[in-house]
Amino acid sequence: MIYDNENAIGMGRVVGDGIYFTIVDIVVRPEYQGKKIGTAIINSILNYIERNMYDGSRVSVQLLAEAGKEQFYIKQGFKLVPHQYCGPALRKIIYKK
Numbered sequence: 001m002i003y004d005n006e007n008a009i010g011m012g013r014v015v016g017d018g019i020y021f022t023i024v025d026i027v028v029r030p031e032y033q034g035k036k037i038g039t040a041i042i043n044s045i046l047n048y049i050e051r052n053m054y055d056g057s058r059v060s061v062q063l064l065a066e067a068g069k070e071q072f073y074i075k076q077g078f079k080l081v082p083h084q085y086c087g088p089a090l091r092k093i094i095y096k097k
Contacts, residue, residue, distance in 0.1 A: 002028075002037055002040065002041065004032070009028065009032045009037065010026075010027060010028040010029065010032065010037045010038065011025065011026075011027050011041070012025060012026045012041040012042065012045050013025040014045045014048075014049070014061075016049070016061075018052075018059070019057075019058075019059055020060050020062075021060065021061045021062070022062055023042075023045060023061065023062070023063035026042060026063075028041070038072060039075075039076065042076045043076075046076075049061060061078075062089070063078065064089065064091065
């Protein structure tokens, strides 16, 4: 969570099992966007993952970007899928009535 004084202005959330991680949320209040806050949140998450890796291990970090935000994540080192190593991303939403 990132604060400006006592006001929450950004947050990120990641879930994983030690090998595969999914960045679930990166949220920055609109009036604070463009100030590298999202970059700081992503870097914090990636640093956390890297600090907790075993020597010689490999992990996969993925996310679903909101339409129009792909370039932000590409600048952070993420690659669009499909590419030479990964097939297309897939998603299923389940609703319970």
